[in-house]
Structure formats: C-alpha cells, structure tokens
Amino acid sequence: MLRTPLAKAYLKRTFRPLYGWDQMTPKSQFLDSAWNRSVAIWPGMALMKTVGENVTLVDGTGVPYGFSGLYIGGDGIDEVLDSGINACACWVMAADAEAEILAPAFDNTLSWVEPTDGTIKLVHASGTGANRGKLVPAGTAGANARPIARLIKVSSASKIIIGGLSGTL
Numbered sequence: 001m002l003r004t005p006l007a008k009a010y011l012k013r014t015f016r017p018l019y020g021w022d023q024m025t026p027k028s029q030f031l032d033s034a035w036n037r038s039v040a041i042w043p044g045m046a047l048m049k050t051v052g053e054n055v056t057l058v059d060g061t062g063v064p065y066g067f068s069g070l071y072i073g074g075d076g077i078d079e080v081l082d083s084g085i086n087a088c089a090c091w092v093m094a095a096d097a098e099a100e101i102l103a104p105a106f107d108n109t110l111s112w113v114e115p116t117d118g119t120i121k122l123v124h125a126s127g128t129g130a131n132r133g134k135l136v137p138a139g140t141a142g143a144n145a146r147p148i149a150r151l152i153k154v155s156s157a158s159k160i161i162i163g164g165l166s167g168t169l
Contacts, residue, residue, distance in 0.1 A: 011075055014102040015044030015067055015091065018161065023097035026069055031080050031088040032056040035072075042074035043067070044105030045133040046125030046148050047090050055090050060127035060144035066092040067099070067148075068133075074104070093149065093164035103158040106135035113137075114154040121151040123162050135162070 017024055029047075032054040039057055047055040048062035058064050069089030071077040080088055093099065106112075107126070115121045126136045127144030136145060149162035 008075060008077070011077075012102065014042045014074075014105040015069060016100040016102075017091065017097070018100055019096065019098040020091070020093075023164065024091050024093045024099070027066065027090045027092055029053050029055045029088050029090045030086045031072065033086065037073050037078075039132050040073035040075075041068050041071070041133060042105040043069055043071060044099070044101045044135070045074075046135065047088075047133075055088060057133040058125045058127055058146070059132065062127070064125040064146050064148040066090040093162075095164045095166040097164040098152060099162055100155070101135060101160050101162055104134070106160055107131050107140075108158055110137055110140050112151070112154045112160060114151055122147045122165075123149040123151050123160075135160075 030053050032050045035056045041057055045068050046058040046064045047066055047068050048058040049065045050056055069091050070079040072080050122138040123135050124138050124141055124145035125148045126132055126134050126141040150165060152163045153161040155161060
C-alpha cells in the first residue's frame with residue numbers, strides 16, 4: 001500500500017506488473033546503507049546489486065538487476081525511511097514478464113518508438129547524469145547505459161509497457 005500525505009492522494013505507483021504473478025519476482029532486498037539519496041528513486045527505476053542482498057540505484061559501473069518497487073525520495077515520499085528498516089522491494093523480470101512504467105521512472109522527453117516490424121527494441125537503464133536509474137531508449141544515454149528490458153508498447157507520452165529480456169539477447 002502506498003501511504004501518502006492527503007495532499008498527494010492522487011499519486012499512483014509508477015511500476016505496475018501486468019504479467020508478473022509467475023513471470024517476475026519481487027525480491028526482498030535491502031537499500032545499501034552507502035546510498036546517500038542524492039537522486040530521487042521512483043518505482044520502476046533500475047537498481048543494481050552491491051554486496052549480499054543490498055541494492056542501490058544503478059550507476060555507470062554496475063549491471064542492472066531489477067526495478068525498484070518503492071518510492072525512495074520520489075515525489076517527496078521515502079517508503080524505506082518511513083518503514084524504519086532498510087527493506088527494499090526489487091522486481092526482477094523473467095523473459096515473459098510485462099510491466100507498465102509511468103513517467104518519471106522513464107525519460108518521457110526522449111523519443112520512444114514502439115516496435116512495429118517484429119524487431120526487438122531494447123530499453124536501457126541510464127547510469128549517469130540527471131537520468132541516472134531512469135529507463136531510456138537504447139542508444140540515447142551513451143556508454144553508461146545498460147539493457148534491462150525490451151519495449152513492447154508506447155501507450156502514451158507518460159506510459160510505456162516493457163517486457164523481460166531473454167537470455168539470448
């Protein structure tokens with residue numbers, strides 16, 4: 001349950017599993033204590049593993065592991081701090097998983113073009129700058145971006161549908 005102040009009751013979670021009951025796993029991880037909260041994290045932004053069961057926002061040196069299930073500073077809400085423990089949900093997608101991502105968990109100022117000819121369009125996790133951790137189209141974030149999903153559909157300017165990656169990509 002998303003607990004918000006009454007003034008923010010309109011908020012929606014920005015990561016929504018569509019095909020996820022058997023296709024993706026919400027792993028119980030811990031937010032790395034070294035995370036300084038310098039970038040707000042919305043549900044659906046990319047996380048990477050650090051040590052053990054710890055995760056942090058993906059950076060230019062790490063490999064994307066999964067998607068944040070919680071607000072960690074996004075929209076002024078920090079569910080990890082509010083809970084009093086460092087527990088953090090991290091959604092890990094299998095190849096047949098699908099999820100809806102709402103902006104600002106992805107960069108909606110970039111050109112998102114859904115595949116229409118059967119090709120696979122990769123979705124990358126940006127590793128640096130203002131878009132750190134956000135999902136971006138392949139080829140738009142430089143060498144520090146790493147693939148984390150595939151684009152299935154562009155529903156609107158503020159909503160995309162992504163799918164898991166197969167092990168053969």
